[in-house]
Amino acid sequence: MAGYRIVVEDRKVGALNLFSDRPGGFTRASGDAGVLLAAFATTALAGASEHARAESLSRGLQSNREIGTAVGLLMATHGVSADRAFEVLRETSSEPEREGSPSLARRVVADAEAPR
Template sequence: MTTSLPLDDVATAFLELAELVYARDEYDDIHDAICRAALRIVPHCDHACIATLRGGHQPHLEATTDDVARRVDGLEWETGEGPCVDAIVSQRFEWDPDLTRDPTWPRLASAVLESTPVRGMIGYRILVGDRKAGALNLFSDTPGGFDEAAANLGAVLAAFASVALTAKDEHDVATNLRTGLASNREIGKAIGLLMATYDVSDGDAFEMLRTTSNGLNLRLAEIAGRLVDDHNGRANETAS
């Protein structure tokens, strides 16, 4: 079975993904967008999901198009086999176009055929930078629907997903760094104010902040920010 999609449709889907990644500052919905794009880009793809490894070994379902994909992903980890499980450690995509004929993963195939409409599946490894981050799973309800052309289109999407998620990861790191630097500046200002006000050492001033933070169950940076804001407010009142 040979299948194809109009090139304009495929190009449009990739352009929309590229805009999502490079024309915006928010990446919260990138996993969902990749899964939705799979249904448009890959012929006979009816369900999709992205699973990542948390802490290097704990699987986490980042996004799914529907309950069928969620169910199959869960069955993969329950049986310990399947395209997602294999793709994470493999250098290539893992592919079984027809689960009804000599399946690659017999235990998984039996469970999937019994409880879902899925009849074919492909798993692609996703990398973030040079780290193995997880897998993009595609599922088809059509036996043999995932031919070589479909599998190759999925591979292109998976490569794009790796680039997009690397961009997201770098954005998150930069955001966390900026937040951390801003918090550290506020804490430093607060320590300086306490040292000047109470004639204490920097260690004692930090301990005052920490004790207040624990007592109010608030983050240290938030306590420091409030202290600095209060000081600035009183200074402005005095100046006026």
Template sequence: MTSDVPVDPTITDAFRQMSALIYAGADAGSIHQSLVDSALQLVEGCDRASLLVRTRDRYVTAASTDDIARRIDQIELEIGEGPCVDAIVSEAYQHDADLTDAKTPWPRFTERIVAETPVRSAIGYRLLLEGDKVGALNLFSDTPGGLTSTSADLGAVIASFASVALMAIRAREEAATLRQGLTSNREIGKAVGLLMAAHHISGQEAFELLRSTSQELNMKLAHVASQVIQGQESQFGPAGPAGGAKADSQV
């Protein structure tokens, strides 16, 4: 069964472009910026947008359409209240259609925003990644009542897409970390083998030599291993010291 409700081709095209960015391997920054730019383009009444993302134990603005949107994120994080901050910890999105209304649930936030920015309406959407709260998509309007219930519904769709995009970014980063780890392990193993052959020591002794050197030089173990490999290859070539040892035994 298909819906008779027509789909705005602008919306379809925007989601297609965002999907293309993700699957083309665009960097995280480009994807983040595309999300807020799409919100600005697609959501009626939206004049600005930002994306808060958790980095380690704090939230940072990963992308914004302008400095005002970024400043609003900073204000919310400073005072610890507002639609975007509450959206991260709550089950539903947070919508204040008119920040000039005295009945706002965020009096300190509203006072700062009205005094320091032209924004008069805001919506915050929680972003989830495998059940974990990882950030918020934030929409702002300079007009009281500018972000309507219709705006909020479309923003929720974009926020859902944003969660999928963050999932794709995390999966890509995890894959890159795994590849880096495998490369490092191969280099460490090769360095251990070269040290064993060069100094006639056991594998455990060779590894301990690498580890102690790493600690003494305050360098990562993989970097020390890489230096060992480069040093050995500069002296003996890619074959390592084994070839030299064999030649000596035939003398």
């Protein structure tokens, strides 16, 4: 048996475990191949982790833009300060929403963009 830890960002995320049916079945070459496979697995998992992080940041930036736009619209429409507009959004968005419904900020922006 040979085992190789798979570590991504200083965190153990898995292991590559190889088994042989016969004693002494692993050679230096098979050990080197195991190291190579574990390195490829580590690289693939690190790439997937970075992709997920980038997607999360992208969603966060989009949400931040929507919130900023909604705050501006509330300020202009209701003549309130930026802090008050944000507070209204925060208070209202903490109310239970239907699963899958657009965020409150997105609805405020969509309503302002709707033809009248």
